[in-house]
Every structure is written in C-alpha cells, then in structure tokens.
Amino acid sequence: MSRLSAGWPAPAKINRFLHVTGQRGDGYHDLQTLFQFVEPLDWLDFTLTDDGIIQREGGVNGLDADADLVVRAARALQPHSPGHWGVNIRLHKHIPVGGGLGGGSSDAATTLVALNKLWDCRLERAQLAQLGRGLGADVPVFIYGQAAWAEGIGDQLTPVVVDQPWLLLVDPGVAVATETIFCDAKLTHSQAHITIRAFEDGAVGNDCEPVVVRRYPEIGAELKRLAALGPTRLTGTGACLFARFATRRDAEQALAQWRGKGHAWVCQALNESPLVDRLKVEPDR
Secondary structure, eight states: OEEEEEEEEEEEEEEEEEEEEEEOTTSOEEEEEEEEEEEEEEEEEEEEESSOOEEEEESSTTOOGGGOHHHHHHHHHGGGOSSOOEEEEEEEOOSOTTSSSOHHHHHHHHHHHHHHHHTTOOOOHHHHHHHHHTTOTTHHHHHHTBOEEEETTTTEEEEOOOOOOEEEEEEOSOOOOHHHHHTOTTSOOOOOOOOHHHHHTTOOOBTTHHHHHHHOHHHHHHHHHHHTTSOEEEOTTSSOEEEEESSHHHHHHHHHHOOOSSEEEEEEOBSBOHHHHHHHHSOOO
C-alpha cells in the first residue's frame, strides 16, 4: 500500500537582526533574533508505505541520507506513529545551502509537521517542537510557523506581528559554515539584552556580520554593493544578504539596478509560514 501527499512547502527564513549575548558552557551561544519567513521554498512530497522503511530522494547532492535532517526527523517521529508506517520523501531543493536561510531546519520541520498529520501521530505542536530541538535550534520556529522573537540558542520563541517589508535578497554563492563564525575569537560576546522597541527603532544589527565580512571578502563586496540600494543586513551567519524596501515596486526597481555577482530575487518577509495553510487543506486520515 502507498499513498502520495505532495506539495508540502518548506520556506526559508531571515534574521531581521542577530544579537549575541554570551557563550554557554555547552559551546552554544545565547542570542536574540527575530525570525520571518521568505522565499525561496523547498518542496517535499511524501509517499506513505506500510513497510516501516524511511527513504529519501533528491535533496543536497552528496549528502548521505542518514545525515539528512528530513530522514532524521522522520525517524524521530516514527516511534509515535500508531502503525508500522514508512515513507519515501522526495525533496525538491531550492534554498541555498550554507546561506543562513535555514533550509535544512525548515525541511526537517515540514517533515515533522506533515508526517504528524499523515501518520496520524496526533502530537501537539509543542511536542513536535521538542523533537525539532534535537535536530537544530531553529527547527521549532518553522514548526510553529509564526514570526517570532527568539532568545536562548534561538529556540525560546515569542510570537510577534511586525512589519512585512519587501526584500531584495542576494545569494553570493558562498557557503558559510556556521560553527566557524561562532567559534571566531573576534565574535562579539556578552552584549546587553535588547528590547522589541529597540528593534522597532532600528537600533539593532547582526553581530556576526563583521566576522563574516572579514573571513569572506566576497560577501563583504556584495554587502557594499547592496547597501548602495537600501538598508542592508546579513541573515544569520550568512552568506545571504537582504535589503529592505517599503513596497514591491521599490524592491523590483532595486533588482533592476543590481550589478552584483550573486543571484538576487525579490520577495516579502512574512509573519506566517505557507506551511500553516498547507496543513489546513490536508484531509484527515
């Protein structure tokens, strides 16, 4: 027996700011950030089977299936399934790898949310988020599907409703290893906590940006080019960058003027993930 459920979205994310407040004893960093959802989207198709086998097709070239977060997510959820369910997961990958857009975490979150429905596990969203934390610190925000103010290691979430600017997003085509940025001796630590009011007033930045620009001059060059068009920031630990605009027309005009080397596209920062709507239309088993 097999049944296909196709077209499950896994959006990218941006960090509107990233503030490092300290380093923990376990090697992780405490931080503050604000997550919103953006394009591009990865897409996942799930073919349910009754043989208990979890398989993956597509995804990142060269990545072993056992190391893939979608496979790990399915395996983490499988013991909560009432039957002997298996699944073949087809991953259509569009989010740049190593770009600071959270693609792997988003894929894992969509897998947990979709299979919770398709396998009839009936776990609450908080239970799925707990499974997600074992896969990555930013998996929970994709599971909840709401823009969030995040603290701790990025997993202590408070839903927020903030402005949804239009963006010119740029992928410089460089993969940044997050761990190398957070291990850099020159990364700013022990910053005082900031408030949402400070964010709304624009008194925030990305503490990782100076380290990334120093380590990756090509990202610094793209950052300078983009900053000539609008207020610009690195997302996460990079490599992707975004410039903010009040309207779609303004963002598209900036795209027309873009002369950088990286791939650029226009999208809107969203307070709700498209995964929320996809879940609503999936029929009950």
